[in-house]
Amino acid sequence: MAMPSIEVIYGGLIRATAACHSETYELPADATVGTLLAEIVRRHGADAQPYLLSDDSSELAPGCAVLMSGSAARDLSVRLDVKQKVKVLVMSPMLVGG
Secondary structure (H helix, E strand, O other): OOOOEEEEEEEEHHHHHHOOOEEEEEOOOOOEHHHHHHHHHHHHOHHHHHHHEOOOOOOEOOOEEEEEOOEEOOOOOOEOOOOOEEEEEEOOHHHOOO
16 A cells, blocks of 8 residues: 655644645555644644644644545544645634634
8 A cells, every 4th residue: 555645735823833835744554634643743843733633632623624635634533545635724712712
């Protein structure tokens, strides 16, 4: 099985933390949304984690939206497809009621 080459497009607050608009990740064949977000945190440092994941890293942070093929993925166990574009958007806490 081919390694997924995932293009991540950043929007909202996470774009400043990532310091780029988009980048590509090479992930294991069984990669999930959780795998991708953990790799984003590894690449961009601990400052990225509160934008993306809950305190215990068991679910998405309240203001984080992960869009794959036009649909929102709220479960970290959702599998990624080869050569998929994933949009990661982090909204201000004021916009999500925090």
